[in-house]
Amino acid sequence: MHRQAHSWRGQCGPSAGFHRQQWQHRQHRRPKYNVPLNVIESDDAFEVNVFAPGFDKSQITLSVSEDILTIQGNKPLAEGDDPAFVLQEFPIKTFERRLALNGKVDTSGITAKQENQVLIVHLPKSEEARREEIKIDVI
DSSP states (O other): OOOOOBOOTTSOSGGGTOOOOOOOSSOOOOOTTOOOEEEEEOSSEEEEEEEOTTOOGGGEEEEEETTEEEEEEEOOOOTTOOOOOSOOOSOSSEEEEEEEOTTOBOGGGOEEEEETTEEEEEEEBOHHHHOOOOOOOOO
16 A cells, blocks of 8 residues: 655645645545645645544654654554444544654754644744745845
8 A cells, every 4th residue: 555745835825735625525535544734834834734633642642754754553452342234434543643754854953743633743944934925025
């Protein structure tokens, strides 16, 4: 199974690499390794909110390698406890999300906490990403 990192491409938002999925009325199944997330940008950081219901913080790992943030969840289920889903929209055993940081994050300052079933990852911007925009007047 191919897992591709999402790209930030300098900014945060659908036009900058985070693509909104087009939900249609056709049958659609979210990959089991995938969980929904939101990315919020402020002046000095990005915040990634990962919806991970049922996963305790001890079952979630984060790592950065080759400028890619990997967020994984792994929760063992007792044998025979696999539900007979009619519809499944979020994972119950494992998930993985990978985000390309593209040099925009100071990886030494990344922190994470969990609140109300949401993993909140704070990604401080690198100095390059914090540079102020310069306006140039046309004369």
